[in-house]
Amino acid sequence: MRYNVHVYAVVRIKVAVHANDHQEAMEAADDILARNADLLQWYKVPPELEASIQAPMILHCESAEETVGYLVDEDGDDEHENSRFYDEERRPVKGDV
Numbered sequence: 001m002r003y004n005v006h007v008y009a010v011v012r013i014k015v016a017v018h019a020n021d022h023q024e025a026m027e028a029a030d031d032i033l034a035r036n037a038d039l040l041q042w043y044k045v046p047p048e049l050e051a052s053i054q055a056p057m058i059l060h061c062e063s064a065e066e067t068v069g070y071l072v073d074e075d076g077d078d079e080h081e082n083s084r085f086y087d088e089e090r091r092p093v094k095g096d097v
Helices: 022-035
Strands: 069-072 084-087
Touching: 022 069, 022 084
Parallel strands: none
Antiparallel strands: 069 084
């Protein structure tokens, strides 16, 4: 039996931005993604061809349009001493130092 399984996965996208601090960097990254959503390369088999595709096969991939967190790295900080994790509301994750 063939099944079409929709896996709701979050995709990590690395965005280079110029900012004065972590908060501004996250806001800039969100803005870039919002303004350039059509540039993200997603995959989709035309619906009329889905039935003819032999499983296993990925039929469709697109953004979940959900952000569950952020990791902010400073360029040049190779030891990641200034890297910080933030939640979906851009609040620092407790215990991250």
